[in-house]
Each structure stands twice: as structure tokens, then as C-alpha cells.
Amino acid sequence: MQQIRNIVILTGAGVSAESGIDTFRGGGGLWEQHRVEDVATPEAFARDPDLVLRFYDMRRAAIQEKQPNAAHTALARLEAEWPGNLLLVTQNVDDLHERGGSRRVLHMHGEHLNAWCTSCDIRSRWTGPLIDRPACPICAAPTLRPDVVWFGEMPYRMGEIYAALREADLFVSIGTSGAVYPAAGFVQNARELGAQTLELNLERSQGSHWFHESRLGPATEVVPAWVDEMLGGA
Numbered sequence: 178m179q180q181i182r183n184i185v186i187l188t189g190a191g192v193s194a195e196s197g198i199d200t201f202r203g204g205g206g207l208w209e210q211h212r213v214e215d216v217a218t219p220e221a222f223a224r225d226p227d228l229v230l231r232f233y234d235m236r237r238a239a240i241q242e243k244q245p246n247a248a249h250t251a252l253a254r255l256e257a258e259w260p261g262n263l264l265l266v267t268q269n270v271d272d273l274h275e276r277g278g279s280r281r282v283l284h285m286h287g288e289h290l291n292a293w294c295t296s297c298d299i300r301s302r303w304t305g306p307l308i309d310r311p312a313c314p315i316c317a318a319p320t321l322r323p324d325v326v327w328f329g330e331m332p333y334r335m336g337e338i339y340a341a342l343r344e345a346d347l348f349v350s351i352g353t354s355g356a357v358y359p360a361a362g363f364v365q366n367a368r369e370l371g372a373q374t375l376e377l378n379l380e381r382s383q384g385s386h387w388f389h390e391s392r393l394g395p396a397t398e399v400v401p402a403w404v405d406e407m408l409g410g411a
């Protein structure tokens with residue numbers, strides 16, 4: 178195995194599944210008979226803002242009752258003890274990586290606990306509901322929306338992610354189905370740029386064929402075992 182110094186990790190809903198946060202394409206994937214794809218879009222927000230705001234109010238409240246799991250805390254330990262560079266990119270909009278101890282988390286699909294004002298364009302920390310159109314803490318306009326990247330919108334900080342992939346010696350994908358781009362394409366970028374690629378997932382994903390190695394099992398088992406291996410069994 179080549180010398181590994183720079184690691185890029187991508188996580189998806191599977192890393193939070195054992196904390197009790199539903200994945201998107203697992204069992205249910207429905208909310209009040211609406212597919213998430215039908216609610217998480219700018220068109221849905223324009224068509225029925227109350228429906229979309231209620232959906233995100235429910236998800237924002239739900240994640241605050243959940244706790245990080247052993248996969249989150251193992252990744253935080255790796256970040257604290259790894260001698261090289263480590264960038265944790267997550268597609269998740271919960272804050273379980275942060276509450277599990279990770280300090281540098283790149284939320285490419287936004288965050289439930291932020292609200293984005295479409296008048297002043299400022300994002301503010303937000304833990305309550307948005308359905309009653311509260312005033313933006315900065316400009317006081319009643320124009321706060323969820324700070325979540327919807328289908329058709331550009332994910333955040335892509336330049337930073339591609340720069341990290343160019344330097345990566347190891348790319349690790351954890352708990353994601355490989356169903357949604359651009360995240361699903363990161364493994365191909367990394368591999369073509371010479372990185373080792375590892376998948377830790379409950380089951381084979383749509384991108385499994387791109388990985389040098391796949392280890393299947395629940396994140397709370399396979400992630401801590403991998404972190405122990407990376408830190409020399411410490």
C-alpha cells in the first residue's frame with residue numbers, strides 16, 4: 178500500500194442511520210406520502226412553501242433528539258490523531274459529525290441547523306421552526322428558507338472538495354448509495370488521480386465497482402475497526 182498522508186472521507190445518510198435518522202433510499206424514504214425528491218426542490222418550495230417548510234421543520238426538530246454513534250466518534254478520533262491532512266465531506270445535513278467531535282466538516286448539501294435569508298443572503302444558525310416566517314436575525318425580512326441544497330441547486334464548496342481530491346492518497350466513502358452526483362463521482366475522480374479508494378457501507382452501492390476495496394457492514398462496526406487500523410490499532 179502506498180504511503181498514505183492525505184485522506185478525503187465522504188459520508189452519507191448511512192453513517193447516521195444507527196443514530197435513528199432515516200436514510201433516503203432505504204425502507205421508507207417517504208414523508209406524508211411525498212417522496213423526498215418531490216419536496217427537496219426549488220419548484221416544490223415555490224409551489225407549496227408551507228409543505229416544504231413543515232417537512233424541514235420536522236427534520237430539523239428530529240435531528241436535535243438524535244445522538245452521534247460510534248462511527249461519528251471514530252471519525253472524530255481519526256481527525257484528532259491522524260498526522261496527515263484529513264477532510265471530512267458529508268452529504269448529510271444533520272450535525273452528528275460535529276456533536277461526535279469532528280471539528281472540520283464540509284457540508285456539501287447544507288445544514289438543517291442553518292437558515293438562509295433570501296433577502297440578505299446571510300445564513301444564520303437556526304434550531305426552531307420556519308413555518309411562521311420568523312424575521313431574519315440580520316435584515317428582519319420574513320424570508321428565511323432551509324439552508325439545504327435542493328435537487329437542481331449547486332452543492333457547496335465544490336472547488337475545495339476537488340482540490341482535496343487532487344491531493345488525496347486515500348478516498349473513503351461511508352454510508353452512501355452513490356445515487357446522487359456530484360458526490361457519487363468523487364470516487365472516480367480520486368481513483369483516476371491515483372488515490373486508493375475504500376468503501377465502508379451496509380451493502381454494495383451503485384459505485385462499488387470504482388473502489389479498490391469494499392467492506393460491508395453497519396457503520397458503527399466497520400468504521401471504528403477501520404479507524405483502529407489506520408491509527409495502528411491504538
Ligand code: APR
Nearest residue numbers: 189190191194200201202268352353354357379380395396
Ligand atoms: N451503516 C452503513 N451504511 C448504511 C447503514 C448503516 N447502518 N444503513 C444504510 N446504509 C447505507 C445504505 O446501504 C445506502 O447505500 O447508506 C446508504 C444510504 O443511501 P441513501 O439513502 O441514498 O443516502 P445518501 O447516499 O446519503 O443520499 C445522497 O441524496 O436525497 C439526496 O441530498 C440527499 O444527501 C442525500 C443524497
